[in-house]
Amino acid sequence: MKTKVRKATAGDAGIILGFIKELAQYEREPDAVEAVEADIRKQMESGHSPFECLIAEVDGAPAGFALYFFNYSTWKGKAGLYIEDIFVSPQKRGCGAGSALFRELGTIAGEKGCGRIEFAVLDWNQSAIDFYSRFGARPLDEWTVYRISGPALDDLKTASGSEKDRG
Amino acid sequence: MKTKVRKATAGDAGIILGFIKELAQYEREPDAVEAVEADIRKQMESGHSPFECLIAEVDGAPAGFALYFFNYSTWKGKAGLYIEDIFVSPQKRGCGAGSALFRELGTIAGEKGCGRIEFAVLDWNQSAIDFYSRFGARPLDEWTVYRISGPALDDLKTASGSEKDRG
Numbered sequence: 001m002k003t004k005v006r007k008a009t010a011g012d013a014g015i016i017l018g019f020i021k022e023l024a025q026y027e028r029e030p031d032a033v034e035a036v037e038a039d040i041r042k043q044m045e046s047g048h049s050p051f052e053c054l055i056a057e058v059d060g061a062p063a064g065f066a067l068y069f070f071n072y073s074t075w076k077g078k079a080g081l082y083i084e085d086i087f088v089s090p091q092k093r094g095c096g097a098g099s100a101l102f103r104e105l106g107t108i109a110g111e112k113g114c115g116r117i118e119f120a121v122l123d124w125n126q127s128a129i130d131f132y133s134r135f136g137a138r139p140l141d142e143w144t145v146y147r148i149s150g151p152a153l154d155d156l157k158t159a160s161g162s163e164k165d166r167g
Numbered sequence: 168m169k170t171k172v173r174k175a176t177a178g179d180a181g182i183i184l185g186f187i188k189e190l191a192q193y194e195r196e197p198d199a200v201e202a203v204e205a206d207i208r209k210q211m212e213s214g215h216s217p218f219e220c221l222i223a224e225v226d227g228a229p230a231g232f233a234l235y236f237f238n239y240s241t242w243k244g245k246a247g248l249y250i251e252d253i254f255v256s257p258q259k260r261g262c263g264a265g266s267a268l269f270r271e272l273g274t275i276a277g278e279k280g281c282g283r284i285e286f287a288v289l290d291w292n293q294s295a296i297d298f299y300s301r302f303g304a305r306p307l308d309e310w311t312v313y314r315i316s317g318p319a320l321d322d323l324k325t326a327s328g329s330e331k332d333r334g
Contacts, residue, residue, distance in 0.1 A: 157276055
């Protein structure tokens with residue numbers, strides 16, 4: 001069994017979308033994926049892709065992926081690596097694909113001079129928590145992420161204007 | 168009292184660092200800031216700044232800031248706006264600076280076609296939670312952010328190599 005990690009290119013958009021959908025199903029949100037292959041391909045071809053992606057292969061076949069981008073820490077004054085998704089297909093587990101992806105993310109963080117690697121984990125996903133803990137990941141227990149989306153975001157997008165200068 | 172929001176430029180690096188330090192103090196981590204003004208200026212001048220920043224002014228004097236970057240949602244297949252820091256100096260509150268910053272972030276999210284705005288809030292910061300809730304922000308209660316930094320990150324940065332290809 002040969003496990004290998006490579007950088008994804010725009011030609012992998014279909015493979016990436018497949019993993020996104022598989023992960024959404026695993027996260028018990030099978031209908032949450034609105035992304036389409038053509039958009040992912042276009043974003044990756046744009047020259048300023050909003051993300052980068054690694055593909056793990058076992059014996060030459062795609063087994064998992066890690067999709068990430070760079071965030072910024074105002075405390076450290078430098079970029080960090082944020083893993084949006086990391087996933088190995090259940091039937092391809094046990095071949096070291098997850099660890100290989102994670103180590104490659106570490107290498108990239110080193111090359112880019114990142115001060116930290118971060119990612120969000122579902123609280124019930126104990127196997128993921130155990131996996132990340134082996135790499136020294138620590139939960140930011142004091143913090144909760146808040147999100148504005150849907151109609152609330154539409155309201156905020158159009159709320160600016162006359163109120164910007166206040167007497 | 169006139170409240171105004173403007174885009175920050177590299178010349179604002181000192182003002183930005185001042186707010187970063189004030190916010191760290193407010194978050195009870197006064198010694199956490201390693202960022203230095205020269206690095207922030209250099210990053211903003213680089214042409215590919217890892218962040219963007221807004222400054223709120225009350226009667227022409229800096230009153231607060233919002234520092235943000237763009238992340239990516241694999242479910243939506245599009246970018247999101249992530250607010251790393253949003254802060255108004257305690258003595259400048261009540262002039263609408265926070266709301267003006269937030270509305271401007273909404274406008275930018277609209278211009279960039281973002282599918283969501285996100286930010287992390289300290290669990291004890293009830294006044295912030297109340298503020299964000301007025302804009303329709305909802306906590307992602309099921310998720311916890313994990314971080315790898317310090318020696319654990321150093322280990323991971325150098326863990327790659329011979330193990331990448333596994334027999």
